[in-house]
Amino acid sequence: MLTMTNISKVYRSEMVQTHALRDFNLQVNEGEFIAVTGPSGSGKTTFLNIAGMLETYTSGTYQLDDVDVGRLSDNGRAELRNQKIGFIFQGFNLIPDLNLYENVEVPLRYRGIKAAERKRRIERCLEQVGLGARAKHLPAQLSGGQQQRVAIARALAGEPRFLLADEPTGNLDSLMARQVMELLENINKDGATIIMVTHDPELARRAERNIQVVDGQICDFKLYQGGLEKQRAGAEA
Amino acid sequence: MFVHYIDLGWRSLKRTPVVSLLMLLAIAIGIGITMTSLSVYHMMSVNPMPHKNDQLFAVQLRTMDQGVDWWTPDDLPFQLTYQDAMNLRKSPVPFRQAAMLKTGFGVKPANPDISPFIETARAADSDFFAMYEVPFAYGAPWDKAVDLQGEAVAVIGAELNQKLFGGGNNIGKDIVLDSVSYRIIGILKAWKLEPQIYDLNNGAWGQNEQLFIPFSLLPIQELKSWGNNNGWKYEEQKTYQDKLNSEVLWLQYKVELADKQAQQDYRDYLAGYIKEQQQLGRFQRDDAEGDIKNIAQWLDYRQIVSDDNKILVGLSFMFLAVCLANILSLLLAKFLKRAPEIGVRRALGASKTQVFAQHLVEVGMLGLAGGALGLVIAQLGLYLLRSGFSRYEAVAQMDLAMWLAAPTISLLACLLAGCYPAWKVCRTTPALYLKTQ
Structure with missing residues (x-):
């Protein structure tokens, strides 16, 4: 589903070159829940941005559902991103002067979905995250946890195959973080593939697969038992 | 999507009322002054019978004695x-x-x-x-x-x-x-x-x-x-x-x-007439000749639009350019301040083209509103001209062409000024802002 081969990303300035990713290889299968951990500055977010086509890479190949991302134009990447990928950010990134309904509507508008279908999806997704009754509220009227749930609803509304979450619980207290994590697990059970960057080892342990990134490279693979069993069971089925 | 862009543009203008008002006033004053001078120029230079331009001619004869000059560029009297x-x-x-x-x-x-x-x-x-x-x-x-x-x-x-x-x-x-x-x-x-x-x-x-x-x-x-x-x-x-x-x-x-x-036949006829009159003892000058001028040539020849008016139009367009330069910098500041939101929109699937179009629609709305307000200012300017200078009574008017020109010029001018800020903001690297919000 997602295959990165020898991906490298170099940031160049006049004085220095910074290798954010080097020879980064990864294959992600459909339905996986992957946690990406690593120290600050290790390249986690760069990896996530490249996976989400928010940044281009310097070398290597990246295939998403058999589409060679490197060959796509900016508009092509935007279209693919809009159709296949949902984002959840640490800072929620809701648009402050749009109400919850309108925030969730943003990716659907860019996809050209008709108004009736948009309405159906938005109401369903807001219900799913428990905020159906607050559709007309502005983000500033919600708590951090609620805002993150709106962000999740926004990501879900496009019915993405991939959900990329960059420290989704980073700005939340432990109770809110647990709720958000449970929500992500439910979404994963419904079939979405999730890649989550996190600093929290406890949250990472709840994922099926844990990738550690150090100095722009994957240094270790930890396949948790539960995840293994689940994969095997899926393969046998 | 266009209607959605209008909605976004309206929200954006409301979000920064002072900046929006400043930009609106800048374009409205620029358009108002430009349209005032342009309307006078237009009314003065308009050919009232363009369909007969090459059929109706004024006839002139250089009949004075040798050594007598006329004050026209070609030494031909008007009458x-x-x-x-x-x-x-x-x-x-x-x-x-x-x-x-x-x-x-x-x-x-x-x-x-x-x-x-x-x-x-x-x-x-x-x-x-x-x-x-x-x-x-x-x-x-x-x-x-x-x-x-x-x-x-x-x-x-x-x-x-x-x-x-x-x-x-x-x-x-x-x-x-x-x-x-x-x-x-x-x-x-x-x-x-x-x-x-x-x-x-x-x-x-x-x-x-x-x-x-x-x-x-x-x-x-x-x-x-x-x-x-x-x-x-x-x-x-x-x-x-x-x-x-x-x-x-x-x-x-x-x-x-x-x-x-x-x-051509009439020019030949005039030449023959001059010769005949010379033979009769009139038109005693070597360069006696006749000429005909069509409507446009006649209006230009008689300098119906004076150089002052032309200079005034030029100056008013320069003033409009200054207004646009101010609008451009205000738009640039406003749009770049919004870069984080654009980052989010890009992450959610907006293409550069869509972001560019969204901002141009906002600028276009500003242009149309500025054009409408500019028309009011232009009407005021023309009224003052009519009241203050009786010779402007007939020409300090706006015809349909000028009524339509005002919003068109305003729209085009604003789109021109908005192109660079919109282009700049659509090139926003989304990843740069998503983490920092």
Whole structure:
């Protein structure tokens, strides 16, 4: 589903070159829940941005559902991103002067979905995250946890195959973080593939697969038992 | 999506009311000033009969003695002598032709309730009406025979007809001009020809005459010129006939030529006429010649639009450019401040084209609103011009073209100013802002 081969990303300035990713290889299968951990500055977010086509890479190949991302134009990447990928950010990134309904509507508008279908999806997704009754509220009227749930609803509304979450619980207290994590697990059970960057080892342990990134490279693979069993069971089925 | 962009644009403008107001005022003032000067320029330079531009010609003859200069660039006077007008009338080349003169009368109305009044008039040949497409409500111009022998008939305008008779068909009634009774044979519909291309000597702007009589009455009634009389040598004029025989330039002469061949034929005719007159002892100069100028050439030649007006238009466009430069910097600051939101939109699937279009629509809304407000300012400017300077009364107006030009110029100018900020913001790297929000 997602295959990165020898991906490298170099940031160049006049004085220095910074290798954010080097020879980064990864294959992600459909339905996986992957946690990406690593120290600050290790390249986690760069990896996530490249996976989400928010940044281009310097070398290597990246295939998403058999589409060679490197060959796509900016508009092509935007279209693919809009159709296949949902984002959840640490800072929620809701648009402050749009109400919850309108925030969730943003990716659907860019996809050209008709108004009736948009309405159906938005109401369903807001219900799913428990905020159906607050559709007309502005983000500033919600708590951090609620805002993150709106962000999740926004990501879900496009019915993405991939959900990329960059420290989704980073700005939340432990109770809110647990709720958000449970929500992500439910979404994963419904079939979405999730890649989550996190600093929290406890949250990472709840994922099926844990990738550690150090100095722009994957240094270790930890396949948790539960995840293994689940994969095997899926393969046998 | 376009409607959605309008919604986003409206929200964005409301979100920063002070900046939006500043930009709106900048474009509105720029457009207001530009449209004020442009409207005056446009009204002054407008060709009132573009469809006849290459058919109607003013006739000029360089007839002065050797060593006498005229003040025109080509040394050709604007008007003709009576002798020349009468001679040129015999030419078979023009499809239509008219000698004419601005004159005037004391009018004594038949209705005793109306006091006598002074009325300007035009003495012209009958072709005048067809040449300048003067519309008749009742009756028709006088016959060609009247152009030759003279008859006390008159064509009156709609306004004069209203004033004298309260409107309606008054063909056959008499009008008394300077104690002479004229039979009314034609009544015009409301009519306006500005600039008054048939006689630019006596003011290009203002109301067209309401009273027309045959040019052939000139020697019979000894009609006085109410326009310019240009003499270039001393001539004793004791009688009216002396004036008719003089070299005083006081008549306008226009011809309608069907095509290019007719134009060439008429130029040849004028050259032949000059030669003939030289042989008769007139036109004693080496470079005596005739010329014809079409409507556009005539308007330009007579400098209906002065250089001052042209400079003013240039300056007003420069002022608009300054306003746009200010708008550009305000837009740039405003749009770049919004880069984090654009980052989110890009992450959620907006293409660069969509982001660019969203911002251009916002700028376009600003342009249209600025254009509308600019129209109000322009109307105020034109009103002040009309009130302060009587000579601008006729030209400090906006026609439909200018009403449409204001929002169009404003829209295009704003889109031009908005292109760079919109391009800049659509190139936002989304990843740069997503982490920092």
